[in-house]
Amino acid sequence: MALGYLALVLHAHLPFVRHPESDYVLEEEWLYEAITETYIPLLQVFNGLKRDGVEFKMTMSMTPPLVSMLRDKLLQERYDEHLTKLEELIQKEIEHNQDNGHIKYLAEYYAQEFSEIRKVWEYYKGDLVTAFKEFQDSNNLEIITCGATHGYLPLMKMYPQAVWAQVEVACAHYEENFGTRPRGIWLPECAYYEGLERMLADAGLRYFLTDGHGLLYARPRPRFGTYAPIFTETGVAVFGRDHESSQQVWSSEVGYPGDPVYREFYKDIGWEADYDYIKPYIMPNGQRKNVGVKYHKITSRQAGLSDKALYDPYWANEKAAEHAGNFLYNRMQQIQHLAGIMQREPIVVSPYDAELYGHWWYEGPKFIDYLFRKAWFDQDTLYMIHLADYLKGHPNQQVAIPSQSSWGYKGFHEYWLNHTNAWIYPHLHKGAEKMINLATKEPEDELQWRALNQAARELLLAQSSDWAFIMRTGTMVPYAERRTKSHLLRLKKLEEDIWSGQIDSGWLEKVEAIDNIFPNINYRVYRPM
Template identity: 25%
Template sequence: MTVPASDPVPGLFTFVLHTHLPWLAHHGRWPVGEEWLYQSWSASYLPLVRVLRTLADEDRQHLVTLGVTPVVAAQLDDPYCLQGMHHWLANWRLRAREAATTRTASGPSPASEPEALRRFGSRELAEVDRELAEFETLWRHGGSPVLRELIDGRVIELLGGPLAHPFQPLLNPRLREFALREGLADAQQRFAHRPAGIWAPECAYAPGMETEYAAAGVGHFMVDGPSLHGDTALGRPVGDSDVVAFGRDLAVSYRVWSPKSGYPGHAAYRDFHTYDHATGLKPARVTGRNVPSDAKAPYDPARAAAAVDGHVDDFVATVRERLISESARIGRPAHVIAAFDTELFGHWWYEGPLWLEKVLRALPEAGVRIGTLTDAITDGYVGAPVELPPSSWGSGKDWQVWAGDQVADLVRLNTEVVDTALSTVDKALAHAAALGAPGPRMFVADQILRETLLTVSSDWPFMVSKDSAADYARYRAHLHAHATREIADALASGRVEQAQRLAQGWNRADGLFGALDARRLPSA
């Protein structure tokens, strides 16, 4: 018997979005650097907030579990980044206006022919005007108030994480504990909410980390599906702890984001890779998987909207079927989690925010209950304890992306820099304690730890292993390593004033996490 679409299905469905970029301010603009931040902000963060605020105005709550890493939150609040974003939006408007008034072909594809580009530019101009108005009204003084409103309104559950997104299993336990506790404190300061759960960077886990999570007050975290041996129908307490691991359901998640068959590759959607040379805009549609850029057809919003509707129907049907089958398999209502990078929605997949808004409306209409990870715990979607293997959500679901032969030099660099930083800071703290406790903040020690955390960001080995701006990634890792060594060498050799000047100089570029306090570093 076919179940009518409106009949309730058992269980709970959760969207989890992971919002993360490395620290990009003051470190290049194009092709990798601040442009990455501003593109993601305009294409993903503004539209996502628009969708969530629209649904909140309809009295919808518990819609999304949203991870926002401390390094992204820092950039959304940073005065330099806010000014840069405003300038970027204004520049986007100039480029859209140029496209809307073009008289000559300027790009590689039919989408850059004058008439097609004029139509596209007119639509783009209306879009950027809306974003400029939203940015100036809501975002101009920082992203934290915008997100806090959604948290306060119970529209989203906030997930936190450690400072600067390190690959935790490979990190010195002292620095690992420090980064996590400081990251949770950073979220408390920005949002007046201390996250109960985290998105562990890269979903990376090593046995025993659940004990550290429990000590830091973390009650749940995300892993990839294979970490739970593919059985993601319930959250699972890890080992002897009460800390719950939730797994991404790959059968559902890959329906959206799969290199071979995911929705964003549909012929009707806007093509991410094809630019109009004169304006830097993206006026073409995918057209076909094997169609070269110079043959891409003009973007057609009506064609794209029809594809969105089809993919909404497909996803809703997929979620319903998965909840029914998983509930039957385990003999109780099941929990299904679809988890993605936030930047997929809008930045990589232009139509993603519209699809998400429609899905969040369509699922309840189809009898599917939506809730957050905290809702899942509260409502008992938790099974028997499990022992997790060392794992991640990277290639092979192990640690090879961050610890393989291709990045062995970065692993050695990280170990060396962390050892230098901890040794230097320990001595400085011991010296200060000998003069009488509690001592004042130690700006130099703070900056040493700040640069160290930027050095060990998981982004750099990821970008190298994936050959995605690998030269930039290595440059950034070695730059922050140099900063750490330079300040630490001056301090260790007694050149305190020089160490102070060096720390101040590096802080002008890397002044994020102003509340970071080296005095809270766990003792050796």
């Protein structure tokens, strides 16, 4: 009889980046890299576990922008071309390095990996959403939703209709893609404010996640801290992030991904190969970029990129197995200790960005594979469980009010509201006011109906927390600023055209083709509840 539970939760999200108006936009490659390095490797892990009789359980958010992009025919075609180019490059690398034994070995290793990725991609005909849904249907995976465009909800709470639109559009989109309403939601950036749970309950959601201090500072203080969920007065459950297990993976100082034998993310042949040789595989304007082929290991925290030693997949794989065993051992010790104190079964909730596994930490999917196998075969102290199954088996919990919180820097809202990005919020608030006002209008014809729905899409896309986040990190800032401004300007033109009764049908058709997320949206979602 197990003493407690471990719930691994992955947050799979990318901002909506789709540019049919251009032949090449670098930011579209965020999706292609994630497919190659995270999403398909995770599917390979899941398929391997099922094949070998390991009944794994995991919770995974798939945000509406990510689902929309994964199902978009244009982006599927462009990913296929991206993968073809990667396969072509690695064959060229094998031929180019015939006299360089270890590099040739690594190139052949990547060639095999890309071949296996191609097989998965073609097996599912490019529809990875259906692939993940299969594991939800077998109850191995609990897929949850997020805000419609990952909008930072506490910073729009003065406009309840805008918050409701983020929640309800996401739930409706989930139902269109998975055939049922979602049971849980990953609040964008785990950002919660008091009262939000009422909207979640109205949307039919059963639970959400916060950072640990969202539970630790709840009122009244939860008896079991983050090691049991609480129920809000609406009946919606709240799970809190466990700090100890998060630190073991996330921490830049002591986290597993920083081990010297793991692959170095920042040393890529796109920056180092001879220019004329690599030119066909970098940006069309000739600017270098990561191409996804990396031959070196971290080596040490102090080593500069020029001092990195060559990577060896064998030893990295061994280290991933060792780290999975260490992680499991620590969770077993943690749960044994907690069970003795609590006199009930604790649950340790370990949430992470999905892209940590594979994209940032190349060996991350192997770590997950080993973790599930070791938990299944090598111990009986804990069950690995997803959150929906836990609630089904534990319907009675303490009632409390969570604390306002996020999982960002300093635990509240500072990362998304500071000197780098504060300028966007007056414009976003004005945009929300425009949309709420537009929602009172009844369309006079089909063209006006389309314009009203497109206005709703533009506001949602402008509200993505990713743009404020990027402005704060200082990377790709011009793109984030351009996206925020373009959506707000489109909303402004649509509003003016709708109230004037003179809609530019040609322009509207172009904008609908570019910002085509949520094809079945109903702008009336912005009306008062």
